[in-house]
Amino acid sequence: GENVEQHPSTLSVQEGDSAVIKCTYSDSASNYFPWYKQELGKRPQLIIDIRSNVGEKKDQRIAVTLNKTAKHFSLHITETQPEDSAVYFCAASNGGYSSASKIIFGSGTRLSIRP
Amino acid sequence: EAGVTQSPTHLIKTRGQQATLRCSPISGHTSVYWYQQALGLGLQFLLWYDEGEERNRGNFPPRFSGRQFPNYSSELNVNALELEDSALYLCASSHDSPGRTISGANVLTFGAGSRLTVL
Numbered sequence: 001g002e003n004v005e006q007h008p009s010t011l012s013v014q015e016g017d018s019a020v021i022k023c024t025y026s027d028s029a030s031n032y033f034p035w036y037k038q039e040l041g042k043r044p045q046l047i048i049d050i051r052s053n054v055g056e057k058k059d060q061r062i063a064v065t066l067n068k069t070a071k072h073f074s075l076h077i078t079e080t081q082p083e084d085s086a087v088y089f090c091a092a093s094n095g096g097y098s099s100a101s102k103i104i105f106g107s108g109t110r111l112s113i114r115p
Numbered sequence: 116e117a118g119v120t121q122s123p124t125h126l127i128k129t130r131g132q133q134a135t136l137r138c139s140p141i142s143g144h145t146s147v148y149w150y151q152q153a154l155g156l157g158l159q160f161l162l163w164y165d166e167g168e169e170r171n172r173g174n175f176p177p178r179f180s181g182r183q184f185p186n187y188s189s190e191l192n193v194n195a196l197e198l199e200d201s202a203l204y205l206c207a208s209s210h211d212s213p214g215r216t217i218s219g220a221n222v223l224t225f226g227a228g229s230r231l232t233v234l
Contacts, residue, residue: 006157034222034223036223036225042227044158044223045225046222089157102163102170105150105157105158108156
């Protein structure tokens with residue numbers, strides 16, 4: 001079945017610097033890759049997603065890149081701010097309506113922004 | 116519009132007992148997903164329900180089961196509770212179930228979770 005690996009597990013960056021979180025997936029049929037942010041004590045929320053027909057997507061300070069050949073995708077946060085401190089989860093889904101369809105999450109990255 | 120609601124917020128049980136957790140999806144969402152989040156760990160996929168049917172399940176023993184009702188709400192049952200079942204159980208609902216849309220998107224909206232403690 002699908003397996004999603006996420007690195008690093010913890011990341012500490014200086015406020016204003018950039019943060020990069022990387023994920024790899026195993027199922028070549030995966031075609032949808034969302035990123036969720038979970039602040040302390042709160043529920044995960046979608047922050048950005050990308051579909052397999054797109055190589056890069058940006059939304060203000062966050063961007064996601066996808067390399068289908070290498071089966072990896074990354075989250076980039078620029079000009080980090082204290083409110084970016086949270087656990088970030090990547091996920092992969094093949095989007096097909098079959099018994100194999102499910103959304104698999106990576107293990108999470110705890111991002112800390114140092115003032 | 117009400118979000119995904121889960122109950123109870125907290126539940127304390129002892130080993131061997133059964134726990135039942137409930138989830139109401141966003142109105143119009145037909146897919147419900149259950150995830151287990153143990154302390155400090157990631158989101159482990161448990162079950163996916165759509166249109167009243169179990170569509171897929173993760174690598175959990177059969178004592179984890181559930182169902183989806185005609186109104187698309189869902190119930191997660193955990194039988195013969197073990198200490199390691201202590202975790203936050205998150206429910207999520209989705210408007211676009213896999214394969215039904217052109218986009219193929221599965222945007223999940225999560226509930227606040229039910230924290231199960233097994234003593």
